[in-house]
Amino acid sequence: MANLYATNSSETKKLKPKKETIRFLLDYSRALRVTKVKDKAFETIIN
Amino acid sequence: MDNTLQDATLVSKYIQGDEQALEQLINRHSHRIYSFIYSKVYDRDVAEDIFQDTFIKVIRTLKAGSYNEEGKFLPWVMRIAHNLVIDHFRKNARMPKFQGTDDFNIFTVLGDPSLNAEKQLIKDQVENDVRELIKELPEDQREVLIMRIYKDMSFKEIAAKTDVSINTALGRMRYAIINLRKIIEKNKIILTN
Numbered sequence: 001m002a003n004l005y006a007t008n009s010s011e012t013k014k015l016k017p018k019k020e021t022i023r024f025l026l027d028y029s030r031a032l033r034v035t036k037v038k039d040k041a042f043e044t045i046i047n
Numbered sequence: 048m049d050n051t052l053q054d055a056t057l058v059s060k061y062i063q064g065d066e067q068a069l070e071q072l073i074n075r076h077s078h079r080i081y082s083f084i085y086s087k088v089y090d091r092d093v094a095e096d097i098f099q100d101t102f103i104k105v106i107r108t109l110k111a112g113s114y115n116e117e118g119k120f121l122p123w124v125m126r127i128a129h130n131l132v133i134d135h136f137r138k139n140a141r142m143p144k145f146q147g148t149d150d151f152n153i154f155t156v157l158g159d160p161s162l163n164a165e166k167q168l169i170k171d172q173v174e175n176d177v178r179e180l181i182k183e184l185p186e187d188q189r190e191v192l193i194m195r196i197y198k199d200m201s202f203k204e205i206a207a208k209t210d211v212s213i214n215t216a217l218g219r220m221r222y223a224i225i226n227l228r229k230i231i232e233k234n235k236i237i238l239t240n
Contacts (some may be wrong), residue, residue: 015082021203022073025102029069034110041111 054120062109073102076121081130087132099134101128173238180230188223191216 033044053073061066078177080101085094086103098165104127108114114123181189194200207215231238 015085016078017081017095021087021095022070022077023098025073025099025106026066026070028103029106030066032106032110034107034112041113043107043111044199 058109058114062112062114069106072120076124079121080124083125084128084132086212088135097128097131100131104131107218174236176226176236178225180236183230184223184226188219188226191219192223192227195220 019032028045031045033046035044054072055071057068057121061072077098081098082096084097084101085091088097089096101124105124168229181192184192187209191205194208198206202213202216206216209216211219230236
C-alpha cells in the first residue's frame with residue numbers, strides 16, 4: 001500500500017487571524033459612520 | 048460561482064447596514080487572505096496588522112459607497128492586502144530594522160546609562176538617609192563634611208572659611224567619615240544602591 005507522504009502541515013491549518021482581530025474589525029465596522037456631503041466623505045466613530 | 052454570487056449578495060447586504068454580512072465575509076475569506084499575507088511577510092504580528100488594515104480599508108470603502116466591483120470581492124480584498132504588503136516592505140526599506148541574533152545582541156553594546164525608576168528611588172532614599180545621619184555629627188565635623196561633599200570646596204577653602212589649618216580640616220573630615228560609619232554600624236542601617 002502506498003504511503004501518503006504529502007500531508008498538510010499543521011502550520012498551514014492554523015493560519016488564521018486572531019479572534020481578537022476579527023472582533024476588533026466587527027466592532028470598528030459597527031462604530032463607523034460615513035456621511036457623504038457632496039464629494040466629501042466624513043467618517044465618525046460612534047462608541 | 049455560487050460562492051462569488053453569495054459574496055456579492057453579502058456585500059450589498061452589508062452596504063445596506065447588515066453587519067452580520069461582514070462577519071460572514073471575513074470568516075469565509077480570513078484564512079485565504081491571512082495565509083497570503085503571511086506567505087509574504089513571514090511574521091505573525093505583521094500579518095495580523097496587515098490583515099486588520101486590509102479590512103479597515105474594506106470597511107471604509109464599502110461604508111463610503113465607493114465599492115464598484117460587484118462579484119469580485121475576494122480579488123479586490125487580495126489586491127488591497129497585496130498593496131499593504133508592498134507598503135510594509137517599502138516602509139521597512141526606508142527604516143531598516145536591526146534584529147539581534149543569538150551571537151550578537153546590540154543591547155550588550157548600547158546601554159541606557161540612566162537609572163531606572165526603582166534604582167532612582169533607592170538612590171534618593173539613600174541620599175536622604177545620609178543627610179539625616181550627617182545631622183548626628185558634631186558641629187565642626189558636619190560643617191567640614193558639608194562644605195567638602197555638598198559644596199565641593201577644597202580643603203584650602205574650607206580651612207580659610209572655618210579659620211583652621213588645612214590639617215585640622217582634613218582631620219575633621221576624617222573623623223566625620225569615621226563617625227558616620229560608626230552611626231551606620233551602631234544603628235544597623237543598610238545603605239545600598
